[in-house]
Amino acid sequence: MLLPHRSPLHRLFNSKVLMGSKHFLKSTPFTVIPTTPSRTHLFHTYRLFSAFPSKPIFRVHPLSLRTSGYSYVSHARVPRPIPEVYLENPEEKILDLVPMRALSQKMEELGIDSHLCQPGQNSRLICPMCKGGDSSEKSLSLFIAQDGTSALWTCFRAKCGWRGSTRAFADGKSTYGRMNQVPKVKHIREITENSLELEPLCDELLGYFAERMISGETLQRNSVLQRRYGGQIVIAFTYRRNGALVSCKYRDVAKKFWQESDTEKIFYGLDDIKDASDIIIVEGEMDKLAMEEAGFRNCVSVPDGAPPSVSSKELPPEDQDTKYQYLWNCKEYLEKASRIILATDGDPPGQALAEELARRLGRERCWRVRWPKKNEIDHFKDANEVLMYMGPDVLKDIIENAELYPIRGLFNFRDYFDEIDAYYHRTLGYELGVPTGWRALNELYNIVPGELTIVTGVPNSGKSEWIDALLCNLNESVRWKFALCSMENKVREHARKLLEKHIKKPFFDSRYAESVERMSVEELEEGKKWLSDTFYLIRCENDSLPSINWVLGLAKSAVLRHGVNGLVIDPYNELDHQRPLSQTETEYVSQMLTKIKRFAQHHSCHVWFVAHPRQLHQWVGGPPNLYDISGSAHFINKCDNGIVIHRNRDPESGPIDGVQVCVRKVRNKVVGTIGDAFLSYNRVTGQFMDID
Secondary structure: OOOOOOOHHHHOOOHHHHHHOHHHHHHOOOEEEOEOOOOOOOEOOEOOOOOOOOOOOOOOOOOOEEEOOEEEOOOOOOOOOOOOOOOOOHHHHHHHHHHHHHHHHHHHHOOOOOOOOOOOOEEEEOOOOOOOOOOOOOOEEEEEOOOOOEEEEEEOOOOOOOEEEEEOOOOOOOOHHHHOOOOOOOOOOOOOOOOOOEEOOOHHHHHHHHHOOOOHHHHHHOOEEEEEEOOEEEEEEEEEEOOEEEEEEEEOOOOOEEEOOOOOOOOEOHHHHOOOOEEEEEOOHHHHHHHHHOOOOOEEEOOOOOOOOOOOOOOOOHHHOHHHHHHHHOHHHHOOOOEEEEOOOOOHHHHHHHHHHHHHHOHHHEEEOOOOEOOOOOEOOOHHHHHHHHOHHHHHHHHHOOEEOOEOOEOOHHHHHHHHHHHHOOOOOOOOOEOOOOHHHOOOOOEOOOOEEEEEOOOOOOHHHHHHHHHHHHHHHHOOOEEEEEOOOOHHHHHHHHHHHHHOOOOOOOHHHOOOOOOOHHHHHHHHHHHHHHEEEOOOOOOOOOOHHHHHHHHHHHHHHHOOOEEEEEOHHHOOOOOOOOOOHHHHHHHHHHHHHHHHHHHOOEEEEEOOEOOOOOOOOOOOOHHHEOOOOHHHHHOOEEEEEEEOOOHHHOOOOEEEEEEEEEOOOOOOOOEEEEEEEOOOOOOEEEOO
16 A cells, blocks of 8 residues: 555656756745655755845954943043953953852852852851851951852861862853843744645545545644746645644655744644644654544644754753744643643654653653554554554554553563563572572571671671672572672782682691591692682772772672672771762661662562671670661661670580571561571681581
């Protein structure tokens, strides 16, 4: 049903004549808008002629300059007024005042009184944040740049510390030149069908539309007409408001578009959405007509086609939003709509248009359509193509089944049904957690990817040793890999501890090894390969302390490059915890733990975070509580699992190799519960074993 390559209409549509005829160029009062082969509606306006005679060019004497309403003329020609005022460079002096005024206004909005401050100098003022404290001291140091375009300030009161900067203009440049330009008022032409010499469609054009499944009744209701140029015919889509002709857009069979110049930009079919609560927006006039064939009259088409991509800039003000000015010209029609269906083309520019429209109309009231597949690879492009190949009923179903336009950060459970099904059928992996390798902990604590475990205990209780043993067990059972940020261990000592647990032999033949044979050279070489394949180190080799952002950045690299499944940060107090003076430690810890949890969830990586308890002045030998962690109660509030490692130090209370693993918090009841487990520590090999 597509138009044959050599249609009889080619006798009437001659793009060569339209675009190249001298007679056409001299007599045609409209604008030509060429299109690229790949885009039907992507075009730019080019003026072919001017409806006004050329204006005379006035010459301005080079010594005459007009700025801000004052006229400066060379004193050699015009006497100076009294009192005599002379500026060496009047334009430069006036320009300097513009950024100064803008900068002063911005600082006034912040509460900084800068009217007595000089550019290029430091000034002492009362801080608007702390008011100078009880003594009202001038603690705010303000510096304004020599050119008056920027300022920076710092409050030196220890309890305040407010600091900041601002610029006179966002791009650092003066807008003086633009301020003194007189805005051009665009002349809007009034047009009529008679002035454009429009006439009813001929039989051949009616046949062309019939091939595209558009009936004569639909064409008549939408006032689709034609226009002749020396025996040539083009389609004329008339743009109307309240029945009156506002603009006209032309098309030939080669899909070249152009429109009347100096006319108001509005939607095509605007009268059909007057007082409509549901509106359909399409990308072309043919799609608007196709929607009517499917039973939808509440449809309009954009006049200017689609952009190549979504703009990365912020939305401009209404008066500067030139590409989408038709939206603001039809604002009163759109405000009444509670549901707007975006049925733009399915190609990338069409989807970019939908996004640009949604940004301006509000995503919360937008829906979008999904065009069906044409074959195994391609989809139908637009409404008219669906109408031609699949009929009006299918097009109607597509519109009635439009889906909500996605809003970033807002979801529905149905968006996760596939993941929920996989979780139910346990095809994701580790839904019930990975066992620790100790029978005593099977019912209490299992390792789930994407969770955060806080581990604490009094000094020398074996926190780090227990985590190392846990990592060895996980690698042995499920081959997990790990990133280690262990700042209290030297690399060689940490390697010794891990190798002893893995090979189950002492590293040295010394006193702590007792009578157990040390690992052989061959076992050491095998162990070194295991270390290289299993662990990746995050270390700050210089004198500075690493920040949590630095650690998480390297951990992300380890996940993406090496596929690590777990991260150990040991301990909290070895990190750099600089924070703004206005932020409390509790707020800082909360923010830090949120970052760690987001990292764990996003990368499906389990994180063990070791935190020491505060000094226990009245400690009597029992295990501490998670609320005893130095810094904040958020350590227990925000973690998924909380564990206290405690070692017996009193021989009268039991064996001194006994280790108590106190599970004090488990958020996910599927993988564990609160309780205590007891293990035995082998001092020779560093292993933790179940007690039979």
